[in-house]
Amino acid sequence: MKAVAVFPGTRETKIIERESPRLSEPDQVALRILDIGICGTDKEICSFAYGTPPPGDDYLIIGHESVAEVAEVGSAVSRLRVGDLVVPSVRRPCPHPECRACRSGHQDYCYTGDFSERGIKEAHGYMAEYVVDYERYMNPVPPDLRDIAVLAEPLTIAEKAIAQVSWMMRQRPPWNGPGTPGEERGKGLSALVLGIGPVGLLGAMTLVTAGFTTYVYSRERPPSPRIDLVAAIGATYVSSQTETFAGLAAQIGNIDLIYEAVGQSHFAMEALRVLGTNGIFVLTGVPGLQAFIEADPARLMRDMVLKNQVLLGTVNAGPEAFASALRNLGAFRRRWPAAVQTLIAGRYPPEQASELILGRPAGIKSVITFDGSPGSGA
Ligand SMILES: [Zn+2]
Ligand SMILES: [Zn+2]
Numbered sequence: 001m002k003a004v005a006v007f008p009g010t011r012e013t014k015i016i017e018r019e020s021p022r023l024s025e026p027d028q029v030a031l032r033i034l035d036i037g038i039c040g041t042d043k044e045i046c047s048f049a050y051g052t053p054p055p056g057d058d059y060l061i062i063g064h065e066s067v068a069e070v071a072e073v074g075s076a077v078s079r080l081r082v083g084d085l086v087v088p089s090v091r092r093p094c095p096h097p098e099c100r101a102c103r104s105g106h107q108d109y110c111y112t113g114d115f116s117e118r119g120i121k122e123a124h125g126y127m128a129e130y131v132v133d134y135e136r137y138m139n140p141v142p143p144d145l146r147d148i149a150v151l152a153e154p155l156t157i158a159e160k161a162i163a164q165v166s167w168m169m170r171q172r173p174p175w176n177g178p179g180t181p182g183e184e185r186g187k188g189l190s191a192l193v194l195g196i197g198p199v200g201l202l203g204a205m206t207l208v209t210a211g212f213t214t215y216v217y218s219r220e221r222p223p224s225p226r227i228d229l230v231a232a233i234g235a236t237y238v239s240s241q242t243e244t245f246a247g248l249a250a251q252i253g254n255i256d257l258i259y260e261a262v263g264q265s266h267f268a269m270e271a272l273r274v275l276g277t278n279g280i281f282v283l284t285g286v287p288g289l290q291a292f293i294e295a296d297p298a299r300l301m302r303d304m305v306l307k308n309q310v311l312l313g314t315v316n317a318g319p320e321a322f323a324s325a326l327r328n329l330g331a332f333r334r335r336w337p338a339a340v341q342t343l344i345a346g347r348y349p350p351e352q353a354s355e356l357i358l359g360r361p362a363g364i365k366s367v368i369t370f371d372g373s374p375g376s377g378a
Helices: 040-046 149-171 198-209 225-232 245-252 265-272 297-306 319-335 337-343 350-358
Strands: 002-007 012-017 028-037 065-073 085-088 116-118 130-134 138-141 190-194 213-218 236-239 257-260 280-283 310-313 344-348 365-369
Touching (some): 002 350, 028 149, 065 149, 138 149, 138 319, 149 310, 149 365, 190 198, 198 225, 198 319, 337 344
Parallel strands (some): 190 213, 190 257, 257 280
Antiparallel strands (some): 002 012, 028 130
16 A cells, blocks of 8 residues: 655655555454645654654654544444544553553643654554554544545644633633523633634634634735635634734733644744733644743733733643534534635645645645545545
8 A cells, every 4th residue: 555654764755655554453443544634743744853753663654634434343343334434533642550641541631751643753644545543543523524524633722722721711700701601602702813824723713613702813914815714704814914912902902812823932922911811821833942032021920920811731632622623623614614615725646745745835724635536626
């Protein structure tokens, strides 16, 4: 079978041919891969800044944002059948008995850092025609979401973040307006998304769906399909090239929630200064190591204490986040069918993976497909 692999030793990314994996345990499933999304993490791996092959291999099969069809099931598989669609989760638990996160199935909160991640760290990924995996890491996908389920994995970042914010909202009385139904828990509150990449845009869709008055702030200037998408979902786009953080804060009023999806420390610090009273700041971007920046920690500390602020970092996601991501994808499509269609920039054959990963993103999310004729369904 065909797969796309990165060779850190020779600094190459290329198509490889290898034998299709076979079921070796009764609770495994064989998957026929349909779509794989590519993202900034793949770019880091293919430019050798990140990523580790499995022990004993000199290459790593990349790909972690996937949707697949179950092709074969082991004798102990009970939830899945041949033909079912699934989105696999990415992180696998560490082996340490004392890691209470991994031992309770919450490896996204792993304490030791010795987890593996398929397509990223010490485990092969999904950019291959066939993959074998355990049933317990599979998230079932309703058939009508087949063409957009590849967005579920990147959406889980927002889902995990919003689940934690919702929990905090219930504990912070002013957020919890009287009579606000659960699904509209953000009603009357404002949210600011930093960044207009796929994580930012999916975050904005999640926040609008939760009832927040949502703003998106980034460098980009119109015309841009991303800015059009922000407008199409009923959020407001503001460019950092024409408006400062102070001006933005004056426009929004009290900023209740900031959802950071850029990974730029300077930008995030500037934003923290405009976080409102009782505000929650969620960091999801992972900055590369950058030069020292000027900061004003005394002022930040004063604000955080005197304004009851929360700073929350979040990474990866568990099964609840995958389930809510798949529910929300359906909800997004019912609400904004055209906008959701534009999220997927195009579908391309695996032969084009490396140039797409390393090149400038052409649209919003590029997808490598192993399913039938390339270029279709974009
Ligand atoms: Zn990704
Ligand atoms: Zn662990």
